Amino acid sequence: MTTSDLWDEATAASYDEASAAMFAPDVLDPTVDRLAELAGEGRALELAIGTGRVGIPLAERGVEVVGIELSEPMAEQLRRKAPDLPVTIGDMATTQVEGTFALVYLVFNTIGNLTTQDEQVACFANAARHLGPGGRFVVEVGVPALRRLPPGQVAIPFDVSAEHVGLDTYDPVTQQAMSHHYSREANGSYSYWPHHFRYVWPSELDLMARLAGLRLESRTADWRGAPFTAESESHVSVWRA
Structure with a gap:
């Protein structure tokens, strides 16, 4: 078990409503568009899939999506909406699922839920284990303020x-x-x-990727591809196997 906070039943039941802004089309559509583009004809694995905010619409685009989720109550909320989307209960740093993937991804600052550097390094290694040749690992996370x-x-x-x-x-x-x-x-x-989290710098993430045998392919300020600059408050980074 990781040091991540564990979402309980009460939090899971209210999560979608509390995060309503993240479900807005102008936020969610560019996310799903970019992930579908990166997945291509391959399978996608979402680490910390939660209630399926991203995984469900991505699957509706025709991408085969598999999820890993630490919180059983969060996964239960997802199953009520998409019972056919497979979710394995476990932590994103060590839990493995069968098969290989063209895309593994983490959205909405979730890498910070792992509150030690060792666990974040292990998460990159776990993502790399699931990628096929040329597969991509994508992380969306804020820049420390x-x-x-x-x-x-x-x-x-x-x-x-x-x-x-x-x-x-x-x-x-x-x-x-x-x-x-x-x-x-x-x-x-x-x-x-x-909510506890560990903030992490872009350069630190690049080093974690290198340790896992991945190389940086792109870094943008958002899902629409805006340039990443010193003023950017978040980034979407793509590393390739």
Whole structure:
């Protein structure tokens, strides 16, 4: 078992609603378009497939999709929507499934759910084990926002609204971080949900890829292919076997 936070039944039941913005066509369609292009006629493996936000529409495009998911409640939510999409319960750093794939991918900052460098290195190795010759590993993840963290400040807000306040706290020594979610419920009460993650730099990911025998093929700022620059807040990176 990895150090990743484990999504429970309550979190899984509300995940799609809480992440509604990520299901919007202008967000999801470019993601699926690019992944379908990279998969071509081959199979795709999604690590941490969750409730199937990306895996289900990708399968609907005709790509054979297989998933690995740590949380049984999250996988159950997916099965209710797409019972024929196969999901193996296990961690993305070590769990293996049968066969080889043209594409292995991780979206929406999920590489950070592995909260140690060793586990992130193991994840790259696991992805490489599943790739056939010329196959690709794709990771979508944010660039650490440390440039926005002045001396003495411990938190960076990433969402502030009447319904939700989100703050990230960072430890620049260990690269451990935490997202703090404060949400207003329908009954007027407030809930708090923390999420632990390990932030990782693009160059660090490239080294993990090299250790796994993969080479960087492309890096863009988003799924539409915008150039990655020093001002980019996230990146979509593709490494090839």
